[in-house]
Amino acid sequence: MEVRYCLSCGHQLEIRNIGGENRKACPSCSYVFWGNYSIGVGALILKDEKILLVRRSQNPGKGLWTNPGGYIEQHETIEKTIIREVVEETGITAKVNGIIAIGDMPREVHNVYLVFLMDYVEGDPKPDNVEVDGAGFFNLEEMDSMNVAELTRELARIAFEQPSHGLKYNPVKMVSLPTYGLYGIQSLV
Template structure:
């Protein structure tokens, strides 16, 4: 998707050079708006229970029919840890808590996508598909996944989940300086 009009005043955007990068900026007098690009942030869950990983089968495109880890996109004003909890619950009925970020995928394209995978601690619930985004959900072993149509990114993430070496970025709930309203993660 390409921006053609100013989000502040509605005037046409014109291409200008900012530090060697072409950007769209407002041509309206005195507005000053710069469109920095199109971005999306996705999250994925790696929920383990008894040595098995929670997977869902996609009922919609993209990836209809493939098994993936639960996930979705953050909402504008939603903390990322709440996003992943919500997405897991909405898709599967499972309650889980995010413990750390264990993987990041950077996918530059028309809408630049950054995807963060969270290790999560299972709390409660039995997997039940939402019937809209996913049509099946369950905990599966690596052996069971061998006969399933598992998406390639999910295969990579399952390897990370099963290696479970404890590394990753953990939420910093007590930073050395107050940074209210910011999600902070550290090793």
């Protein structure tokens, strides 16, 4: 969907060069449409040398086994998003250990994908029967005979290698930008 009207005052947007880019801006107020973005999250949860996978019951990816995940809500932290998505899709409680992969797909809706290594806390995998119709822990050998998405295969390989470094959330608030989170490279061991 193309944005044509100001989301603040409703006036028709015009094209202006702002910061060296042609952007849609409102001639009536200060609103600038900076773009259309989507932030997705994925979880890699290991337990007993197996990784948690779900089978998608909806498109995209219907019938494929993938790592659990979803999209952030407007007023939700990324960490809460991945914890919520895992519980919703599988009934598993897990906590964030760190970020071990970042995907970037610029297109009409610029998609950014953050993949978290998470520590299993409790629960038995149960699909929600809405977004996913299968859930369980599987080892690499079992995955060989399953219809696993290629990205998930690569992410599982990363998770099983037990990375010793990665991106980890730093909960210290930045003074100049108090609502921003900061990520930095730290040891995961």
